[in-house]
Amino acid sequence: MGCDQNRRCAALSSALSQSLETLAFVEIMPLGEDAPPEAELIELHPRNEVFWASIPLVRPASGGLTVVLSRELAAMLTDQIYGFLEEEPTESMLLDAVAELANVISGQFMNNFLEGSSSFELGVPFKGTSSKDSNVDPGGTAIERLDYAVEGHKLTVLLVGDGLEA
Amino acid sequence: MKVLVVDDSATMRRIIVNNLQTAGYEDIVQAGNGLEALSNMAGVELILTDWNMPVMDGLSLVKEIRKNPAFGNVPIVMVTTEGAQEEVIEALKQGVNDYIVKPFSKQTLIEKVEKVING
Numbered sequence: 682m683g684c685d686q687n688r689r690c691a692a693l694s695s696a697l698s699q700s701l702e703t704l705a706f707v708e709i710m711p712l713g714e715d716a717p718p719e720a721e722l723i724e725l726h727p728r729n730e731v732f733w734a735s736i737p738l739v740r741p742a743s744g745g746l747t748v749v750l751s752r753e754l755a756a757m758l759t760d761q762i763y764g765f766l767e768e769e770p771t772e773s774m775l776l777d778a779v780a781e782l783a784n785v786i787s788g789q790f791m792n793n794f795l796e797g798s799s800s801f802e803l804g805v806p807f808k809g810t811s812s813k814d815s816n817v818d819p820g821g822t823a824i825e826r827l828d829y830a831v832e833g834h835k836l837t838v839l840l841v842g843d844g845l846e847a
Numbered sequence: 848m849k850v851l852v853v854d855d856s857a858t859m860r861r862i863i864v865n866n867l868q869t870a871g872y873e874d875i876v877q878a879g880n881g882l883e884a885l886s887n888m889a890g891v892e893l894i895l896t897d898w899n900m901p902v903m904d905g906l907s908l909v910k911e912i913r914k915n916p917a918f919g920n921v922p923i924v925m926v927t928t929e930g931a932q933e934e935v936i937e938a939l940k941q942g943v944n945d946y947i948v949k950p951f952s953k954q955t956l957i958e959k960v961e962k963v964i965n966g
Contacts, residue, residue: 777856777858788930792928792930800933803928
């Protein structure tokens, strides 16, 4: 089933593109079953080290949203978000930028999913780095996993939770 | 004009500061939470604050500022992820002058800032 047939997936996909385009001025391309034909031409960079950030969803649903991306993509997005850095970004700056990106995506997702009809509460982000994707724990079994190509790098969003029925 | 930007995310503070600076606002101070903001209020003429922060959140900060006759009329813009109507109403009820939902464009931010300054 494509993302357009699933309200939850559509809300998440829209939140991701809105957030990245507005904050970092980059366009994203879905991978997987929603990928356009041109996605086959993309050669993705390998993810040797990943940066991740999770935002707890506290109310009205409980769960979490996790963003996973490579160090290289984190650095590129941080540079874009900060407005071109003169200095090499520190790991702390990269993690803070990834966490804020996850925070904005989470808020936009909840606004989209709830259609602004009720309030919601997000928790304080937690974040880290890992040597590989499989070491990142989104806090449960993902009910949505979306992969996107961003400037030749893969960005993954994992959604875990109850009360988020599609 | 002296502007106070309050957010626990250094990244979001940087985004807001960059946008304000390119629009000509040069005198900007920053704080990582509401409590830190209260100790940086001297001479502040405009406040942009996040809602969800550790130590003291944005709504508590607004209540403290509005209680203080010295700062009671300083315009406040809430910059937050929470965009539900009831949240906006609550913020306005507590004394927020305007509200911006993240993610926002530079144009939206500057328009809101100028609206509350001139309002």
